[in-house]
Amino acid sequence: MNKTHLVAPSLLSADFLRLAEEIKMVNKSEADWFHLDIMDGMFVPNITFGFDIIKQINKLANKPLDVHLMIEKPERYIEKFAEAGADLITVHYEAANHLHRLVMQIKETGSKAGVAINPHTPVTCLEEIIPYSDMILIMSVNPGFGGQKFIQTSVEKVRKLNLMRKEKNLSMLIEVDGGVNLDTGKQLIEAGANVLVAGSFVFKSNNPTETIKKLKSL
Ligand code: DX5
Ligand code: ZN
Numbered sequence: 001m002n003k004t005h006l007v008a009p010s011l012l013s014a015d016f017l018r019l020a021e022e023i024k025m026v027n028k029s030e031a032d033w034f035h036l037d038i039m040d041g042m043f044v045p046n047i048t049f050g051f052d053i054i055k056q057i058n059k060l061a062n063k064p065l066d067v068h069l070m071i072e073k074p075e076r077y078i079e080k081f082a083e084a085g086a087d088l089i090t091v092h093y094e095a096a097n098h099l100h101r102l103v104m105q106i107k108e109t110g111s112k113a114g115v116a117i118n119p120h121t122p123v124t125c126l127e128e129i130i131p132y133s134d135m136i137l138i139m140s141v142n143p144g145f146g147g148q149k150f151i152q153t154s155v156e157k158v159r160k161l162n163l164m165r166k167e168k169n170l171s172m173l174i175e176v177d178g179g180v181n182l183d184t185g186k187q188l189i190e191a192g193a194n195v196l197v198a199g200s201f202v203f204k205s206n207n208p209t210e211t212i213k214k215l216k217s218l
Contacts, residue, residue, distance in 0.1 A: 005189050006032035007215045008066050010199035011057070012048065013146040022203070023060045029212040033066040035177070035197045040071035043095050044144035051084040058085030068116065068177065070143045071095065075102050082109035090114030090137050093121055103132050114175070118143065119151050123161045133172050135195070136161060141178030146199040150179025155187045162192025186218050
């Protein structure tokens, strides 16, 4: 497996009045992916944006779009997210009654499939789905908002999932999302994380390009 971790800035904390410039900044930076947070006001107590905005972002972005769906009944919209330009679609374990079917539905569109778990969900719940998943997303805050405090027990969850991956000889990526900064990012990479999502730490910093570079060089 490639030892270099990936960095995915979350546009949730970007300045939406200057969205084009923010996207161009990420394009030119050392970031690997764009992380897009889709919230429906039902699965999480917040609402963000949908297909048309993703399509616009996709026109300008020169890196893969990592689309994190925090919505109920995501099976209703998988094809539309894929058409809008999602390269990777992540659904929540807690939002799906038929997770295996949903993962297959995502793969049929040609997108990669990710499965996310909330802070209260143990990694052992993933045992049967990880062989079918391209990525597992460990939420290190309760989903819904940027700028929240990192939940420290997430590091141990990454360590456990990394062990499961080794034992089963699998190669899915482990992504972590919420409260990532240089300190928590370092701990997560040491525990086995492959993708760091960072929203406020990047976009609220004085020099986002430099902050991305620092996260890459951890
Ligand atoms: C939260 C989102 C995150 C959010 C992270 O529900 O899934 O992607 O943007 O924001 P920070 O990095 O500020 O915790
Ligand atoms: Zn996210």
